[in-house]
Amino acid sequence: MNVHDHPSDELLGSIAERLKALADPTRLRLLHELEGGEVCVGDLAERVGGSQANVSKHLAVLRAAGLVSCRREGMNVCYTVADPSAFALCRQVGDSLARQAGRRAEELRRGVETLAAAASR
Numbered sequence: 001m002n003v004h005d006h007p008s009d010e011l012l013g014s015i016a017e018r019l020k021a022l023a024d025p026t027r028l029r030l031l032h033e034l035e036g037g038e039v040c041v042g043d044l045a046e047r048v049g050g051s052q053a054n055v056s057k058h059l060a061v062l063r064a065a066g067l068v069s070c071r072r073e074g075m076n077v078c079y080t081v082a083d084p085s086a087f088a089l090c091r092q093v094g095d096s097l098a099r100q101a102g103r104r105a106e107e108l109r110r111g112v113e114t115l116a117a118a119a120s121r
Helices: 009-022 025-034 041-048 052-064 085-119
Strands: 069-071 076-081
Touching: 009 025, 009 041, 009 052, 009 085, 025 041, 025 069, 025 076, 041 052, 041 076, 052 069, 052 076, 069 085
Parallel strands: none
Antiparallel strands: 069 076
């Protein structure tokens, strides 16, 4: 897409759906548990501290968004990451939050110094 092109409503809708799928801490935990490779639902439920039914519902959202894929192995359903770009997005957001926190800490430090200077007068 060219910088000057406006994204279509369809593209923006697809992006919004993908971001909605990522907008839940449990789903982010599940994705990060899958970063190391395939894991079955029961094991994922243990790792994230949720019920198998709840974890399955979250995985269904991630699957519908194209972020994970699954395969059946006997009675188990095992999931794997289908689109690792979600990890890059999480890192970008984390880095942005860290930069914001650093700026806020600097603002607070300057404020404390100003208060201390005023108090010593």
